[in-house]
Amino acid sequence: MTEAARHEPARGNETRARIQAVALELFAEQGYDKTSLREIAERLDVTKAALYYHFRSKEDIVASLVEDYIGQLDALIAWARMQPGTGGTRREILRRYVSLISDGREVFRMLHQNQAAVSSLGAAKQRGELFRERMTSLVSLLTGPGAALDEQVRAAMVLGGVSVGLMSFADEVKDREKLCSTVLTIACDIAEGPERSG
Amino acid sequence: MTEAARHEPARGNETRARIQAVALELFAEQGYDKTSLREIAERLDVTKAALYYHFRSKEDIVASLVEDYIGQLDALIAWARMQPGTGGTRREILRRYVSLISDGREVFRMLHQNQAAVSSLGAAKQRGELFRERMTSLVSLLTGPGAALDEQVRAAMVLGGVSVGLMSFADEVKDREKLCSTVLTIACDIAEGPERSG
DNA sequence: GTCTATAGACGGATAGAC
DNA sequence: GTCTATCCGTCTATAGAC
Numbered sequence: 001m002t003e004a005a006r007h008e009p010a011r012g013n014e015t016r017a018r019i020q021a022v023a024l025e026l027f028a029e030q031g032y033d034k035t036s037l038r039e040i041a042e043r044l045d046v047t048k049a050a051l052y053y054h055f056r057s058k059e060d061i062v063a064s065l066v067e068d069y070i071g072q073l074d075a076l077i078a079w080a081r082m083q084p085g086t087g088g089t090r091r092e093i094l095r096r097y098v099s100l101i102s103d104g105r106e107v108f109r110m111l112h113q114n115q116a117a118v119s120s121l122g123a124a125k126q127r128g129e130l131f132r133e134r135m136t137s138l139v140s141l142l143t144g145p146g147a148a149l150d151e152q153v154r155a156a157m158v159l160g161g162v163s164v165g166l167m168s169f170a171d172e173v174k175d176r177e178k179l180c181s182t183v184l185t186i187a188c189d190i191a192e193g194p195e196r197s198g
Numbered sequence: 199m200t201e202a203a204r205h206e207p208a209r210g211n212e213t214r215a216r217i218q219a220v221a222l223e224l225f226a227e228q229g230y231d232k233t234s235l236r237e238i239a240e241r242l243d244v245t246k247a248a249l250y251y252h253f254r255s256k257e258d259i260v261a262s263l264v265e266d267y268i269g270q271l272d273a274l275i276a277w278a279r280m281q282p283g284t285g286g287t288r289r290e291i292l293r294r295y296v297s298l299i300s301d302g303r304e305v306f307r308m309l310h311q312n313q314a315a316v317s318s319l320g321a322a323k324q325r326g327e328l329f330r331e332r333m334t335s336l337v338s339l340l341t342g343p344g345a346a347l348d349e350q351v352r353a354a355m356v357l358g359g360v361s362v363g364l365m366s367f368a369d370e371v372k373d374r375e376k377l378c379s380t381v382l383t384i385a386c387d388i389a390e391g392p393e394r395s396g
Numbered sequence: 397g398t399c400t401a402t403a404g405a406c407g408g409a410t411a412g413a414c
Numbered sequence: 415g416t417c418t419a420t421c422c423g424t425c426t427a428t429a430g431a432c
Contacts, residue, residue: 015397027314028314030314030318031231031314031315031317031318032231032314033229033230033231033232033314033315034231034314034315034318036424036425036426037425037426037427038424038425038426046397046398046399047398047399047400048426048427049397049398049399049400049401049427049428049429050397050398050399052426052427052428053397053398054397057426057427058425058426058427112310112313113313113314113317114313114314115310115311115312115313116225116226116228116229116230116231116232116311116312116315117229117231117232117314117315119229119311120228120229120232132366135366149367149371149377149380150380150383150384152367153363153366153367153377153380153381153384154384156359156362156363156366156367157359157360157362157363157381157384157385157388158359159362160358160359160361160362160363160366161354161355161356161358161359161362161388162355163358163362164354164355164357164358164359164361164362165351165352165354165355165358168333168337168351168354168358169347169350169351169354173347179347179351182347182348182351183351183355185348186348186351186352186355186391187355189391190355190359190388190391193384193387193388193391213415234406234407234408235407235408235409236406236407236408244415244416244417245416245417245418246408246409247409247410247411247415247416247417247418247419248415248416248417250408250409250410251415251416252415255408255409256407256408256409397432398431398432399430399431399432400429400430400431400432401428401429401430401431402427402428402429403426403427403428403429404425404426404427404428405424405425405426405427406423406424406425406426407422407423407424407425408421408422408423408424409420409421409422409423410419410420410421410422411418411419411420411421412417412418412419413416413417413418413419414415414416414417414418
């Protein structure tokens with residue numbers, strides 16, 4: 001074959017990517033339910049029907065957006081499960097988690113602005129509750145098995161704090177790298193809080 | 199008048215409250231947009247039209263739900279503005295904030311599951327961005343004016359952590375008071391972190 | 397790959413009887 | 415306060431031409 005694989009024509013994927021970009025922006029901005037396919041199509045100067053060439057349904061568009069992000073989260077969890085439960089591992093988990101959210105901040109924001117809408121998606125249900133489940137896993141990995149309640153609460157608060165810290169200041173900071181390292185430093189500080197004597 | 203005030207008949211307010219309760223549950227469970235007035239009416243064994251006697255619109259229902267919660271948040275901010283910027287004040291802000299979220303956890307959950315949907319409500323826009331604005335105020339009150347970036351980030355992470363901590367474990371803990379005090383203790387610990395030497 | 401046209405369903409909201 | 419009936423708008427999705 002002198003060309004790219006038949007079912008992945010270059011132009012087609014370009015258009016597909018443009019659809020995803022516009023959909024992501026609109027979903028995050030004004031919500032999944034309030035964004036119609038007509039609106040997405042208008043922004044791209046195509047018609048609704050054109051969208052259906054690239055995606056089976058509206059749900060399919062959001063699913064394609066979430067897919068990669070969830071995959072990375074699962075990869076992080078899988079990696080963490082194979083590491084020793086040391087302080088160094090926990091810091092590395094947080095470091096990777098911060099990077100993951102920072103890199104996928106658009107999707108992350110969209111996801112959290114539309115939790116109810118996205119959670120009730122058929123595909124989402126098959127994959128389990130998108131977030132709750134993964135957050136529980138990460139909490140376990142940060143605390144170790146059979147941790148006391150307050151350790152679990154602390155770990156959950158660290159993860160929640162990372163999200164809020166990154167998202168709240170994402171738009172009003174010039175140097176994203178610096179924001180990430182600030183958040184990471186604080187997160188590690190919090191996570192190690194109760195074990196300072198150990 | 200031997201009866202209650204004419205425009206607040208007992209039965210009417212009972213029904214109104216039942217509508218609010220059902221709506222809150224459904225909005226939180228499956229989302230604002232995916233919950234139709236027909237569905238709410240069916241649960242109450244009345245018709246859609248009956249709902250319109252108690253509320254002008256669907257938007258009006260959710261607005262009535264949010265009203266009280268936002269009012270309490272504003273009251274907390276107003277109170278905090280009149281206090282001295284001491285460590286004791288900051289702890290008291292956090293204590294009240296924890297109570298506020300714990301008491302209004304149903305509304306809080308609904309609100310966060312439907313951020314996009316609720317934010318684009320007309321009434322919401324008039325009151326300013328429901329959350330962002332208030333969170334910024336609270337961050338200022340926790341850090342004092344002109345704080346460095348990392349102090350602001352830390353304060354934002356504390357507030358985010360409180361929400362996540364309370365919501366994540368709300369369903370799997372028997373003693374809510376204890377969860378609140380655990381979260382508060384950790385929140386204060388985090389908030390005081392960088393000032394330990396001062 | 398993109399178009400026009402339309403099917404088919406559902407939602408919010410109102411009118412007016414009781 | 416609650417009902418029946420209905421209007422009108424919008425949406426997702428599909429059929430079929432180009």
